[in-house]
Amino acid sequence: MSELANSHLLQVIDLKTHFFVSRGTLKAVDGVSFYLNKGEVLGIVGESACGKSVTGLSLMRLIEPPGKIVGGQILFNGEDLLKLGEKDMLKIRGRQITMIQQNPDTSLNPVFRIGNQIAEAITTHRKLSKEALNEKVIELLRLVRIPSPEVRALDYPHQMSGGMRQRIAGAIALACDANLLIADEPTTNLDVTTQAQYIKLLEQIQSETGVGIIFITHDFGIVSTLTDRVAVMYAGRIVETGPTKDLMEKPAHPYTRALLDSVPKPGSSSTRLHSIQGGPPNPNKMPPGCRFAPRCEKVKPECLKEYPPEVKINNNRSASCYYVG
């Protein structure tokens, strides 16, 4: 893969982000590797607390104490972000890599007008005349389909609906034509209709701007409509990755299969929904072997001894499981 590295927009190698708390070391992200090509949409899927959000924040180097990125590489356009000083990182954040957060209700500053909040995202990275800046703000509001943008720019966040606020967060993220957008469950707190509209909007924006997106979610429904490839994450590691359609049709890892089985399928006659027994391991005391082994229906003795290596299934699919390969 190394000779290919330069063609990737982003390549993450063996990323480790740990939290040092009084209870011990929480290995929230513990050896994560994946890549993203230019203009590609990658889904990172997993249940709550599997480390997917921490992965997203690590990419922006916004991990706050007691958390710390303790190892690995984050190659962005071939440059390791973990080797940059904070000053250089400021030029990347918001300018080249940007992010939409989960909660639309709290992600905008309540005391500033939304027009100013969008403008700030622009002026942080480039100097524009007042007119050009205003124009750009209106244009961004149009891009995220805010009606009568000239008027709405003067609103405060609390004067908008949750869906609108989330679109404003999108406008802020897109303000500097970044190459990489990390969307951390941006639709979780929206109602289903608004959620569908938002995903559609994101798709349109992606095809208009060609921005690469890492979409963090627990929802396979969104993954299947939005993403080109998926990485399935469990207990701080990626257990399986591959093209979305292929992976969803033929999951290789028992965890992926179990996750997909727990999604209700339209037209399915079964009345009971599959659920995975037990809960994810304590990030403080990870099992020595496969982290899914304690919950896995097909567990065998070697699964409990050592973490299974990543096995290539074909050119663009791989999984970490003793049953694969």
Next chain:
Amino acid sequence: MTRYLINRLTQGIIALFLSSVLVFILLRMTGDPTLLLLTPDATLADVAALRVQLGLDQPYPVQYFLFMRNILQGDFGNSLFYHRPVLDLIAARFPATLLLAITANALGMAIALPFGVIAATHREKWQDTMAKVTAILGQSLPNFWLGIVLIQIFSVWLGWLPSSGYGSLKFLILPAVALGFGSVAAILRLTRSSMLDVLSADYIRLARIKGLPERLVIWKHALRNALIPVVTFAGIYFVRTLAGSVVVETIFAWPGVGRLAYEAVVRRDFPVEQGILILFTALFILFNLMIDIIYLFLDPRVKLR
């Protein structure tokens, strides 16, 4: 907004009325001023004559009625000691009190706000510990004690600053420090906890996501939100220092309303006492209303109802 103001004003007037009753009753429980006004060899007839002259022979309800009627006409009576209108006495002393209160609070804010922010951004580090120590000292050291210690150090030992009086800036420094130190403690703690609250908000992370330097994240995005509760408190504290500078003004012989109040108590000059108490109650109510209005500008989510 208009409705809100009318409501609040009505409430204020009721509060003012109740406090006027309270002031009236309390002051009449403290004793007979005529005994202090007359020489020790005065006869009972002299006392009775003076009581009639001052209206003290009337039943209390009648006295109160006359008292309120006069106040509503802007007449707070005459000082028993100075034989001058109470309002004139207060008006003459008020600028000094205002100057002291503004300086003390400005000084307090100038120290408390930045240190509160720094304490919050350096949690559990030495900056935070320093701030905690300052806060504990400020809260536990009474200002009369601090005033005396300041005089001892800066006036007696070092001889840098005058121990009492009124005039140039030199005279202002010690009383302002003595009066302002208490506010440093409270505002510092409040700023710190308010900042800690705000700093964990998603919109602070958004500011960082935008690529804003930490300086702007803290001093613009976080502080602007953290200030909202601080302003309320600072406003209330300001009125408190305005009305509560009695001790500091007395120690530093500062010719303000506080010392006037002290002297009035000693001389049992109750028209002056009640005038000061009622005017400051009104000031307190007015200030609370002003704080609410300032809120409108600080926090766009607030709608006054």
